[in-house]
Amino acid sequence: MTAPLPRLLLAALLSLAALPLQAGDAWDSIRTQLYGDRPMLPGDGVIALDAPYRTDNDARTRIAAQIAAPQGGQIGKVAVVLDENPMPVSALFELRQPQPRFFFDTTLRINGPTPLHVVAEMTDGRLFVTEAFVKTSGQGACAAPPGTDPEAALATLGDMVLSVGDGPAADRLAALSERLRRLDVDISHPSHSGMQMDQISLLFIPMRYVETLEIETENGGYVDVTGSISLSENPQVGLSVPADTRRVGVTMTDTSGTVTTAETELAGF
DSSP: OOOOHHHHHHHHHHHHHHSOOOTTTHHHHHHHHHHTTOOEEEOTTTEEEEOOSBOSOTTSEEEEEEEEOOTTOOEEEEEEEETTSSSSEEEEEEEEEEESEEEEEEEEOOOSSEEEEEEEEETTSOEEEEEEEEBOOOSOGGGSOOSSOHHHHTTTTTOEEEEEEOOSHHHHHHHHHHOEEEEEEEEOOOOBOSOOBOTTTOOBOOOBOEEEEEEEETTEEEEEEEOOTTBOSSOEEEEEEETTOOEEEEEEEETTOOEEEEEEEOOOO
16 A cells, blocks of 8 residues: 555655756656656646746745646646755646646745746646746845745645635636636745744744645645645645535644645536
8 A cells, every 4th residue: 555645745755855966857757756667758738837937036936837647637746846956856736636627836945046847647647747948046035035034924824715716817828628717825924944044042943834725626636735845935826626516624734743724616607
């Protein structure tokens, strides 16, 4: 029997963080750790990736993608990999209700110039991959001081605001054909990487980040999102939900065991 996905992912993250990765071979190591020797197909026509050529804010860079399964296929999982980040597997979306189309965006901290890979896994086991390269200022966002006082951040830690709409124009193209709506989850969380130093005590701040988001609709579990230290401070996660969704509930769990919930009722058309 295989271990639950979050445990497998955590093991992969820890092992990847320990690898002495060199420019050019990072992806080969990560790919082997996550997928073994399974073949990967080009993502042309399946994954449309939206990432900046150069970030304007290393600590809060928005990465987005739209995935359209091949004819008759269903999307099961989507992984976002920043090859050179301390935790390369930056976000993982596991669709408990597989979909023919899915889109997401999220705010990430990018530690330095890095290749970016998005891997979409179909329910039949096929893997599709697309890549880009993101340039940064090179200031080391994962070790940059927090933007808010760590003690003050505890007061609202875990608060979430949910909103639903039609999304930007690119998302509306998918909505026209597959009747999708956009869910935004805005999370109050400091996302401490474990590499940041308290500017007063000069001690390192313990690692604490959003470990999972469990998103449910009135039909049950919809998608589980697994995070990492790559999530930005106060991360925002946007993703598609079926247009006929009437209720969304989100449960956040962080690496210190804090659990918070939020839900919203969606108005019909």
